[in-house]
Amino acid sequence: MNILYIMFDQLRFDYLSCAGHPHLQTPHIDALAAKGVRFTRAYVQSPTCGSSRMSSYTGRYPSSHGVQFNGYPLRVGEWTMGDHLRRAGMGCHLIGKTHMVADADGMERLGLAPDSVIGVRQSECGFDPFIRDDGLWAEGPDGFYDAKRSPYNEYLKSKGYPGENPWNDFANAGVEGNDVASGWFMVNADKPANIAEEDSETPWLTTQAMEFITQAEAKGDQPWCAHLSYIKPHWPYIVPAPYHDMYGPEHVLPAVRSEAEREDPHPVFGGMMNNRIGKTFSRDEVRERVIPAYMGLIKQADDQMGRLFAWLEETGRMKDTMIVVTSDHGDYLGDHWMGEKNLFHEPSIKVPLIIYDPRAEADVTRGTTCDELVEAIDLLPTFLEVAGGAPAPHILEGRSLMPLLRGEETEWRDHAVAEFDYATNPICETLGLAPKDARLFMVVDRRWKFMHAEGGLRPMLFDLETDPDELVDLGASAEHAEVIDLMYDRLLAWGLRMSQRITLSDEQIAARRGKAPRKGILLGVYEPDELAPELTAKYRGAVPSE
């Protein structure tokens, strides 16, 4: 069994036809859902790329691995998906984006050369990179956002696209007269990107994935997990023809928001809705320009899934490959007066998750949905089980989804947790918060969604049963004190979880119980005859002499 672990970036849970979108048809992803299980309540562990991904790639909460926001380096030595799967005999490869920043300081302290096999794995989040391209080749007066090389830009140049950064000038820009009409300005979102569709990011990476699989199968030395990790439908919101005008304002759903949300909002929520992003996405003209492009990017992604799945079928890989389709977080798109992600409303923190397992044991669940509370950190334990590795609950904080994929009775978790660190956000300064205080924690159960804020700020609370759109914040409601207490109890238990005892497994610990006397450690022994003679042999007998 191989694993094809497909992640889109910033794909909302509800922008798929199988998830109920009325205008966006995604027949290929729907077809995968019809052959597998679609999870309706899958939560990522952070609403931002870098920390959400590090949680998915390590199977641990952000507070456990320390990457609590984009650009926070993952500490050297942290166990990753690659470390776990390789130990179980499965290769673990990257095709696309991780958003991982290496712990250069830690690597230097340990003398790890960045270009050694081990150094590369430490720099690439434990993956063996077939292609690493984080897909954000932004450039400003202080230089590039991402200083690495871009294989995608190299591809575009090889195809004859001119200039230093064709990602920027062609793949993510339209044209107006002789000038670039950059996708960074959302007013251009309705223009076609100035690139042949087959050269745009999503088809290019799909081709790379097919190339990887072809090579891996030709080699045939070990099963593989391939993380096919797309940058889209992440901004810049712009897509090549014909996808640029498949959707129009008539396909844009009304924003989920209410005037009441703007009256005395939670300070962090208020800060976010009143920054440039929130204000811009609250304008209808912006939504009507951007959302059709976002839908076009998803439509293109779905077409590429069709191409890939058909090829897997043809090559026989559909029979021996588990396929996962998910995202690293969602996109507010103007809901709740917000753009981007950065808080815990469903459009931001809930993601699509579809898992197809070709094995007969999963036949019973094909085409079903599962409403259990699953977390992105559940994927790695699932993959480890597929690879035949021993579970590692002393490191991995998620749970294997296998029982859910096989329709087995299981006592599943009753709440999920996510976190967000906004210490780099200028609103900390407005709120007067030290970096350590700019942290948020979400606890969601089958009915309630709760947010705790450090720094002395009040909590937020939504009743998903009576208020599924999360428009009424009950965080200050005295009537809900009991629910809030329960949520704090859960957060306490979570805060005290065992998360760093990673060097010893439960089995190793249990095996040590009562064994110290067999290595001579005798405690509370007054006289030799209290113990079996073999335990005291070294402590009796004649005094040694020359």
Add this chain to the structure above:
Amino acid sequence: MNILYIMFDQLRFDYLSCAGHPHLQTPHIDALAAKGVRFTRAYVQSPTCGSSRMSSYTGRYPSSHGVQFNGYPLRVGEWTMGDHLRRAGMGCHLIGKTHMVADADGMERLGLAPDSVIGVRQSECGFDPFIRDDGLWAEGPDGFYDAKRSPYNEYLKSKGYPGENPWNDFANAGVEGNDVASGWFMVNADKPANIAEEDSETPWLTTQAMEFITQAEAKGDQPWCAHLSYIKPHWPYIVPAPYHDMYGPEHVLPAVRSEAEREDPHPVFGGMMNNRIGKTFSRDEVRERVIPAYMGLIKQADDQMGRLFAWLEETGRMKDTMIVVTSDHGDYLGDHWMGEKNLFHEPSIKVPLIIYDPRAEADVTRGTTCDELVEAIDLLPTFLEVAGGAPAPHILEGRSLMPLLRGEETEWRDHAVAEFDYATNPICETLGLAPKDARLFMVVDRRWKFMHAEGGLRPMLFDLETDPDELVDLGASAEHAEVIDLMYDRLLAWGLRMSQRITLSDEQIAARRGKAPRKGILLGVYEPDELAPELTAKYRGAVPSE
């Protein structure tokens, strides 16, 4: 300025004359206290050697560094005292014990050779070892407890002590007829150890320390921190003449315990008091045999402090060396029907802490005591300040004691925290606890001491004001629900602390605020003219051409 960081092992806070012991005179340690500050409420972060020490050496709580009990390896790459001090230009050296177990698996995964400089530091808890000897050369049917080499055994052999393990057969055993009378059997505690006093562990290590300092001063290339880490007065409880009979049963203080403690005790407390250790130490004959030896070991230690301090005075080092005397935990010695350590009563979790700072700024506090709640993890931040390094609160969880040493006004912490993991203790099986549930957390403030137990067990609570001997457990008292709630609030805040964001400092984070646009990341921008032209320069202009 140099730092001489002296740690005894298992030295109770109250077994010094400066701390009020009526029979045990420790004039040399008292003299240091008279020149420095004696902290009356210094708590270690765990009552067991390995985790307490890893907390002291990393400046972090056990749950943060993961070494929650003896023999749990410290994960590769964890920042240690040596890493922090060396970066600040101060060497960091080990003379004696650390109880550190290397993360061999992690080192192998990162390709670190155990015998390289970096590999040795990773194996030696970040210290450059002048002498590493953990001082427990126990041996049973499954072999040695500690498989490393013992420099102390090598020393004894060089002095002509015969046999394979003279530590065991001579330094820690008396003699009866022709046979060893092992110190492992406490009935032998009143015998003199069969060794010349000057060859026993404490004098030997003191000589090593003098040798280290002589060499370091001769080299004179950089200031040093030397961790002089004794194994004694840790068991085996046996001491050479003349210390073996300086004290007798008449010097043994009555056990601090009450019959009420045995009625319906907390399950973990009950389990501990009813195991072999608790039962043995509850016998008066055991206490009367063991405690005089324990006192003799401390008396010998104090004499060695006298020798060392006099030598430092002679060599001029008393003027430029900060001296710290402390312990890694205490010893119940029969108090509370317990032996050893393993719970949070004062004799176990509170330690002596004396700090002498020769600089004029500390003159104001000389000879005073300080009652603030200090933690062992405060030492490393203190040392870092001495070394002139930048504070590292994103890694270090303690606080520099410098304001307290200088009598400066400061808002100090209002509670201290410790932890204990008893997952390897057979009582987990009796209690039916999984390893992750065999964990205890202490919160102590100026009046209350609270213990939370995972695994659904009830808490413990003591009122140190009305019950300084901790004989009345109020953990099940409904009247104290409010105190218990407060303690749980503190534990919640502690559980959510930022502990793993070690790769970025607060300053680095603050410096990132609002900087993304300068690297081209433009969020929520609809039209180019919303931003300063320099921010959008790369996104405007003519489409590139060949």
